[in-house]
Amino acid sequence: MARYEIHGHAIVSDDDCIANADGSMPDALRNEADWRRFQGELDRAVLNVLGRYGHYRFPNVAGRRRLIVSSQADGVEQRADGWWWNPGMASLGEALRKAAPEGGLIAVPGGRRVNDLFLSLGFDAFHLSRKRGVRLPGGVPVFTRAWAMGSAERLLASHGLHPTDPVVLDEAERVSVTVWMR
Ligand SMILES: NC(=O)c1ccc[n+]([C@@H]2O[C@H](COP(=O)([O-])OP(=O)(O)OC[C@H]3O[C@@H](n4cnc5c(N)ncnc54)[C@H](OP(=O)(O)O)[C@@H]3O)[C@@H](O)[C@H]2O)c1
Secondary structure (H helix, E strand, C coil), X not given: CCCEEEEEEXXXXXXXXXXXXXXXXXXXXXXXXXXXXXXXXXXXXXXXXXXXXXXXXXXXXXCCCEEEECCCCCCEEEECCEEEECCCCCCHHHHXXXXXXXXXXXXXXXXXXXXXXXXXXXXXXXXXXXXXXXCCCXXXXXXXXXXXXXXXXXXXXXXXXXXXXXXXXXXXXXXXXXXXXX
C-alpha cells in the first residue's frame, strides 16, 4: 500500500494572515528566501494540493502535479490542468490513490479552507513561516480558527503538532520558518 507524508506550507503576517482582505497576496508578505525554500519543497513533493482560487492565481508554470480542491469537482477527476477533488464526494485516500498512486510527499500550500480541511484530516508536518512587522487587517487567516485560538501556533499545538527549532531565512526582513511535526 502506498504511503503518504502530508506537509502544509504558509507564510503569515504578525496577525496570522496569508492574504489581504481581497484574497490577494501582498508584496509585503513575500520574501525571496522563503519563496525559494517553498518552491524547493513543492518540487520535492509528488503532488501539490491547493484550493481553486490559488490554482487560478498561481498558474502552474513549473508543470508540477496538482490536486485542486473544489466543490465543483465530480468526486476525483482528471482534467487538462490537473486532478480535481471534491472532499464532499470522495475521501482523501481515494484522491491520493488516483492522483499519486506511487505514494510520497504531499505538499499543501493552502489557502485557508484547504488548510482547515487538512488540519482536521491530519498534517504530518506544517512549515509555518513568519514575516515580522507586517499586519494585514481584515485579511485571510491561515486557518479559520487561528484568531479564536490566539495564534496559528496555538492551533497547531492543539492538533498534536510540535515545533522544531525555528530557522532564520532572512534576518534583514525578519523572516523565519518553524516546522511543526506530529
Ligand atoms: N501566504 C501564503 O502562504 C499563502 C498560501 C496560500 C494561498 N495564499 C493566498 O491566499 C489566497 C486566497 O486563498 P483562499 O483561502 O481564499 O482560497 P483557496 O483555498 O486558494 O481557494 C478556495 C476555494 O477552494 C475550494 N475549497 C477549499 N476548501 C474546500 C473544501 N473543503 N471543500 C470544497 N472546496 C474547497 C473552494 O472552491 P469552489 O468555490 O470551487 O468550491 C474554495 O472557493 C490565494 O489566492 C493566495 O494569494 C497565500
